[in-house]
Amino acid sequence: MNIKEYALVAKQASIALSTVSGETKNNALKAIARDLARYKNEIFQANFRDLQNAETEGLSAPNLKRLRFDDAKLKETLSGLESLISLDEPVGKQLKVTELDEGLILHQVSCPIGVIGVIFESRPDALVQIATLCLKSGNAALLKGGSEALETNKILAKIIYEASIGEEIPERWMHLLETRQDVQELLSCEDSIDLLIPRGSNEFVKYIMNHTKIPVMGHADGICHCFVDKFANLEMATQIVVDAKTQYVAVCNATETLLVDEKIAKAFLPMIHEAFSEKHVIMYGCELTQKIIAVEPATSDSYITEYLDYEISIKVVKDFHEAIHHINQYGSGHTDAIITHDNNRAEVFMNQVDSANVFLNCSTRFSDGFRYGFGAEVGISTAKIHARGPVGLEGLLIYKYKLYGHGQIVADYSEGRKTFTHRDLSNHA
Amino acid sequence: MNIKEYALVAKQASIALSTVSGETKNNALKAIARDLARYKNEIFQANFRDLQNAETEGLSAPNLKRLRFDDAKLKETLSGLESLISLDEPVGKQLKVTELDEGLILHQVSCPIGVIGVIFESRPDALVQIATLCLKSGNAALLKGGSEALETNKILAKIIYEASIGEEIPERWMHLLETRQDVQELLSCEDSIDLLIPRGSNEFVKYIMNHTKIPVMGHADGICHCFVDKFANLEMATQIVVDAKTQYVAVCNATETLLVDEKIAKAFLPMIHEAFSEKHVIMYGCELTQKIIAVEPATSDSYITEYLDYEISIKVVKDFHEAIHHINQYGSGHTDAIITHDNNRAEVFMNQVDSANVFLNCSTRFSDGFRYGFGAEVGISTAKIHARGPVGLEGLLIYKYKLYGHGQIVADYSEGRKTFTHRDLSNHA
DSSP states (O other), rough: OOHHHHHHHHHHHHHHOOOOOOOOHHHHHHHHHHHHHHHHHHHHHHHHHHHHHHHHTTTHHHHHHHHHHOHHHHHHHHHHHHHHHHOOOTTOOEEEEEEEEETTEEEEEEOOSSSEEEEOSSOOHHHHHHHHHHHHOEEEEEEOOOOGGGHHHHHHHHHHHHHHHHOOOOSSEEEEEOHHHHHHHTTTOOOTTTEHHHHHHHHHHHHHHHTOOEEESOSSOOEEEEOOOOOOOOHHHHHHHHHHHHHHTSSTEEEEEEEEEEHHHHHHHHHHHHHHHTTTTTTEEEEHHHHHSOOOOOOGGGGGGGOOSSSSEEESSSSHHHHHHHHHHHHHHHHEEESSOOOOHHHHHHHHHHHSSSEEEGGGGSSSTTTOOOOOOOEEEOOOOSEEEEOOGGEEEEEEEEEEEEEEOOOOOOOOSOOOEEEEEEGGO | HHHHHHHHHHHHHHHHHHHOOOHHHHHHHHHHHHHHHHHHHHHHHHHHHHHHHHHTTTHHHHHHHOOOHHHHHHHHHHHHHHHHHSSSTTTEEEEEEEEEEEEEEEEEEEEEEEEEEOOOOTTTTTHHHHHHHHHHTTTTTEOOOGGGGHHHHHHHEEEEHHHHHHHHTTSSSEEEEHHHHHHHHHHTTTOOOEEEEEOOHHHHHHHHTTOOOOOOOOOSOOEEEEEETOOHHHHHHHHHHHHHHHHTTTTTEEEEEEEHHHHHHHEEEEEEEEHHHHTTOOEEEEEHHHSSSEEEEOOOOOGGOOOSSEEEEEESSSHHHHHHHHHHOOOOEEEEEEEOOOHHHHHHHHSOSSSSSSEEEEEEGGTTTTTOSSSSSOEEOSSSSSSSEEGGGGGGGGEEEEEEEEETTTHHHTTTOOOOOOOGGGGGO
């Protein structure tokens, strides 16, 4: 079968999967956990082959680390599965019930989206996470992992698929793609695939967004800001900004630009300069910044650069309005924080900054599904529709309307023989 | 200014508009209603010019009717505005409140999407409806109406814009596009426009969907089905099917294909044949249908044809499984009904038919925002993400996360000095 055919059978499987009970899906998830533990040596051996190849091909140390699937990763994976099993069944929830008229009752009911295509980077544990999120939410899944993890992904996919089929999950609900050519074909399956979730570098996500008609959920850039207002506690600001920049630099919610109100620039910049210098953060500053502390000069590109490293852009702004304007112009709509003890200004900032996550007096690093308490994370979205910010299981769901009648026809209402009642029954359901 | 520039200033206006209070927005809506009534003669004169041009150019009678903006249409429009004003303020709703830790509180808050591009057909009352829906939901709007309604649209847009600005709605929040070239430019404004809503013919909506990177909300086809199960009350089935086909044929939720279980085909087909003949409905039947009643032969294209007229395709199916399969293969995911008194079969049908609206024992014509009691209708969507089925005001909204802290940093949690509490405060907010 080619990818179009795999997508078509996945579409058919998704119909059957959409009606599978929560109990059956949880049994399948338990069987997956059992078999991942049972076959762990086979998984580690496959991963060892991937690691050997990757080393031969000169993969960088951080990428080798991401590629590793060992006892610690397995433990993490199994604990994620446990948490997923414990979540409420997401399909078939009555979101709203309305009586349109006597004996004509409308139910808005949650249901799976259908077929999800997920293209992710080197971490093989991501495959388990994504596949099981799709299963729990009743979606069929076409998955493509990084080529350097192919051996590990193949055995993980085989274990997941076979364990799930053994628990009466519909056949063909999941398929692992193996080549880049497969991805190209995937992008043109708009008739069968309902949503694409790419996870990877900026360029990669942008490429996906620009080469498909399928809706895409994800984020390309993560250009996050901290703005230190003139009414900030400067000690607190220093702690937050250092955490936001350096707690983990390689992630999308790390801060890339620091904005400082000019009224406190002379007091604050030396403090942050000292703190950043200790952490070996390279600073690129605007002209005003350069007058106060020793920094590299910022160029016109600095404010649109996602460093993902120990580097930061610094700009002194006239006031919080300029900060808001700068963020809306240069930011990526991901996560932006204000540090201030003026709650009114904070509220204006949080309302006018057009980002998925707007924070007061805390680190941008908090924008994350697990820190938000979602129990499971599908990804982070900077889209303006469907799902925004950290996305939990509900990002893989939509709803349908079920209308239960007893022979009602529209002519009776349009010709005045009957009238609608439109009573909200949601709390009586 | 060109369209890209209009879209950019609309983006800026949308930031300001997103924080305007519900009271101010309602005052603007009241001023719009007042001025539409005040300047009704100018509107009617402009509409008269459009009607004259349209008649000269030989527009069809139904299209001339849609183009007309008279006292009756004004009254309808004003009553729609009144209902919109009475709706709860949709922006700033607390959707969920979670304590992540003591003094670190996460709010999920509804907010406007941003800039909406709406491209609609000849009805000028649609302009008022769409513009005011965008205003109520805090979205900036770029609007393009049918060229045959240009004079009417221009004066309506002027009245709406000036009345709203007079009530302190941010300038440039709305702009009327006037040419087809403008639409072409609009489609490439993916940096400023967040959502496109096309309303019009199949071909038109498909064209839009295929020529833009902006997310599109709408529906191309409306190929709706009625399936008469072997356990149907045939009198009820006849009434429902006749209503679904003929109550108003030119609309997307009118039924285009009738599916009949073979066990009751001999009893039911003569009944529906008689009823349809009275209404002058042309029937196209499959081979089995042709053996029972006098119909035109259905061709391979019949089941993918949206007649929007007094015509219907009829197919006899082996059982309800074949009906479900046929609908998922040939339908457009809009609205499909089963007529049966077997509730178990009904539930399987409603779960497995992958459509936005699935009905039991009532007419497909009920799938409509006003009949569903939404108070306002943005349109109908057959998409699988964001909004599905009849879409009310909530289809123009998304949410953002606001996190209120007191200096919290992630390092404290990742290094074990603090732990998250993840307490749901939604009901205490």
